[in-house]
Amino acid sequence: MPERFYGVRHHGPGSARAVLAALTEQRPDLLLIEGPPEADDLVRWVADKGLEPPVALLGYAADDPRRAAYWPFAVFSPEWQAIRWAVDHDVPVRFFDLPYAYRLGEARAGDGAELPEAETGADGGTGIDGPFGDDAETRPGEPEQPVRPVDPIAELAAAAGYDDPERWWEDIVEHRGAPAFEAIGEAMAAIRAESPEDPDDLLREAYMRGVLREARKSHRNLAVVCGAWHVPALTATVSAGHDNALLKGRRKSKVTFTWVPWTYGRLASWQGYGAGVRSPGWYHHLFTAQDEVVTRWLVAAAGVLRAEGVPTSSAHVIEAVRLAEALATIRGRPLAGLAELTEATRSVICEGDDLRLDLVDRQLVVGERLGAVPDDMPAVPLARDLAAQQRTLRLKPEALDRELDLDLRKEIDLGRSRLLHRLRLLGIGWGEPTRGRQGKGTFRETWRLRWLPEFAVAVVEAGAHGTTVQHAATTKITTAAQDAEGLAEVTPLVEQALLADLTDAYPAVLRALHHRAALDADVTRLMAAVPPLARTLRYGDVRGTELGPLRTVTTGLLVRICVGLPPALRSLSDDAARTMRDHIDAVHAALGLLEEPEPRERWLDTLAGLAARDTEAHPGADQPTHGLVAGRLTRILHDAGRLDADETRRRMGLVLTPGTPPAQAAHWIEGFLAGGGLLFVHDTALLGLVDEWLTGIAPEVFTDVLPLLRRTFGAFAPPERRAIGERVRGGRPDADQPGQRLPLDHDRAAGVLPTLATLLGHQPLLGGPRAHG
Incomplete structure (x- = not known):
């Protein structure tokens, strides 16, 4: 019996059914399948029930696993079904594409060839040809694959008057039964005759023909399953000398292959996989559903929504089936396809809700099925x-x-x-x-x-x-600690080592931390190191880790911070002051996690000395500390109980005086109120001081400080703003007599009405202030 060539579309359920029927009729004594020959020894695993598609052959360079590629298989892939048939019938199977080792060898031998940054696809998603540019998905580090100059399915669809290649394929192949392999081969030959050749294809096909010549010497009844694009080249008469000349001098690299689990999401062509399909879940349904394809699909769509708590009745399904079939009839299609089912699902089952439709698309059309491999599969x-x-x-x-x-x-x-x-x-x-x-x-x-x-x-x-x-994580984090150039790089490793319970790595990480901290004189970097270390000390007892050495390092860091903080706060710009305020807040919050009171008390003593230094300065003079930081220090000391309400009011009163530049006072207020506005709700005297200062700002200066004030008060929680507003509405607090309120000045209030009306989009209000009371 002569050899037979079955040109298929990769991951096409119609092609898979046709191949099964053809192999059952032919009963070959050798099956050749397009794929990497290095994986021949892995074919036997297909008989193992633990190997459940979707799965992929993973090939990688033995000395550099980052240089890798995948060959995915789904249950509806023609190659997978052909291999399963051969294994079940004890027919030898061989992959006969160009070895992956040649691809890696050529990439390594190239001069200055750049490697892509991301996974590359191949043939624009037609999927009717094979690996390396077709059904192989490469990983970073692989040579970029050329895009085939023509899309065969698109060409055939256009010739048939279709504007959508996928819809043409469904109508001609998936919904009409088995494809005619001879007709597809002739169509590919006609397209290739009018298209430029891909050098990569020519090289692969030369190797395939060489394998065919060798196979013919020992087998007469051959079956070849490959991408339909290659059939004309494999059946053409080409001399062995011509093919050998193309392959001469090719270098090889050492490669390793194994089976790995795959997902339908990664099989989808929109994920960047060249031979992928738009709707793996739909193709899985087409292959596995024996009858009532439309009804079963819409029942499954209803099930997806029901699982999410969306009420979906059988009436929805019945009406959706009718609509899908009516659309197919109107459009002259043999069976309702995915387009009709999607429209019926959106209109009837999802009731026009695109969010529900997205859920159905994700779980059904694409699907998130994950394959499995046997536990004893060869692996690292x-x-x-x-x-x-x-x-x-x-x-x-x-x-x-x-x-x-x-x-x-x-x-x-x-x-x-x-x-x-x-x-x-x-x-x-x-x-x-x-x-x-x-x-x-x-x-x-x-x-x-x-x-x-x-x-x-x-x-x-x-x-x-x-x-x-x-062991691998210990080695990785130890190496990272040794290679860290600064404190900021090594500090996170301490917490990571604790969370991962890498006790063997802990001494090396702590040594690196101690060494980098001793060499770093930047106070901000020292402060940035405290929060992760404090979290580690706080939660280390949950994991039973010995934290004595870490506590010593953290205490040493805090001493250096307390010594270096006063000079670090001098002559700060606005941006630097904001950064320093954030560091102070982070350190203060972190020290609150520690069980020992000594570090927190030392820290508060340092802040108290800094705040006193600013208070002793002459009001209006250049302050040693930026107002944003000075205000924040005062608020921290107040909240910690180091300053009572009277002292806090006194210090605020010293800042909010006519002699202090408004911008400096606004920065102080911003720093003081960074902890929230609840304090104003309970202390009307403080609110009165701020109110009196605000009303005393000159108009020509007010616009300069307004952004600072808006940023400050805008950060308050809505309930805090509402409560402060209620306080103010009841009358302006009297700063001289706490608890008393001054009467509302209607004449002054009327001055804001024209501006307020403009902001609200209304005409300026006319009449006296009391008329609008």
Whole structure:
């Protein structure tokens, strides 16, 4: 029996059904499939029930795992179904595309070839050809692949009068049964005859023809499954000498292959995968649904909404089926396609709500199905250790986002937290913390989990640091601490080492911290290091970590900050003062987390000395400390109980005098009120001082300080602003007599009415002030 060529569209359910039927009829004694020949030994795993599509062949350079590529397979992929058929019928299978080792070897031998920054696709999404520019998805570090100069499916669709290639493919192939392989081959030959050739294709096809020549020597009944684009080249008469000349001198690199889980989201062409399809979930449905394709799809759409609490009845489904079928009839389609189903879903089931439709698209049209591989699949030791921990901790990788709440008092949750933190250190962002620990949240952590296929490469890369997750994370953080150039780089590592429970890395990280702190004389950098260290000291007891050495380092940092802070506050610009205020707030809040009172008292003593220095200066003179910082220091001391209400009013009164420049006083008020306006609600005397100062600002100066005042009062919480407004409406506080209020000055109030009317878009009010009372 002569050999047969089955030209397919990668990930096409119609092609998959046709290939199965053709192989059952032909019964070949050897099956050749377009794909990397280095993966031949992995074919046997297809018979393992633990290998569940979608999955992908992962190939990477043995000496540099970052140089990697994927070959994805779904249950509706023709190649996957062909391999399954061959394995079930004991028919030998070989991949016969150009070896991946050649691609890597050529990239390494190139002179100055730039590598892309992101994953590259291939053929514009037609998917009717094969790997390397087709169904192989490359990773960063791979040579950029040329885009094929013509889209075959688009050409055929245009010739048939279709403006949408996907809709043409559905009508001609997916909804009408098995494609005619001979007709598709002839169509590809006609298109290639009028199109420029891709040098990459010519090289691959030369290698494929060489494999075919060798296979013919031992097998007569051959079956070849490949992208339809290649069929004309493989059936053409070309000499072996011509092909050998093209392949001569090619270099090879050492590569490693394995199976890894994949997702339908990454199979979608809009994700940057050249041979992907727009709607993997829809194609999965087309392949697996034996009958009632339209009805079953709309029932599933209703199920998605019901799971989200959206009431969807059977009447919705019935009317949606009628609408989809009516649209298909009007448009002359053999069966309602995805376009008709989407319109029916939006109009009937979603009742015109695009948010509901987006939910259906995400879960059905694209789908978030995640494949699986057997536990004993060949992998790097780190991957095996990770899989073992996932089973022990009952933390299964999933493609969908899900929230995970952890109680660190439970041993299993503590283990999950350590694993997720260690993976983050290794650049594997399976979990992302969703909110920080606050107050009573000492024992709580919340994570958002989502497993992505590219984490398989990240695991291989991380394997260079160690054979277990703990060992690799320890090596990674220790190296980072040793290579850190400044205090800001090493400080976060202390907290990360604690969260990941990397006890072996802790001494090295603390040594690096102590060394960088001793060499750093910048007070702001020293202050920036305190909050993460204080959090570590505060929450370290939850994880049972020995924190004595860290406490010593933190205390030493605070002493140096207290000594260096006074000179650091002199001659600050407005921007520098705002930055310094933020650092002071952060350090003050961080010291409040510590159980020991001594560091906080030392800090407050330093702030008290700085505030007293400013108070003793002559009012109106150049203050040693910027007003923004001086006001903030006063508020901190007041809230900490170091200043009583009378002393606070006295200090505010010294600043809010006619002799103090309004801009300087406004900065002081901004700093003082940065902690919120609740103080004004309870202390009417302070409110009276500010009110008297505001009313005394000259008109020509008021516009200069207005932005500062607006920024200050605009930061108050709405209830605080409302309460202050109620206080003011009841009469202006009398600064000389606390608790008393001055009568409202209607003549002065009338002066703001024209401006207020302009802001509100009304004509200026006319008449006396009392007429508008």
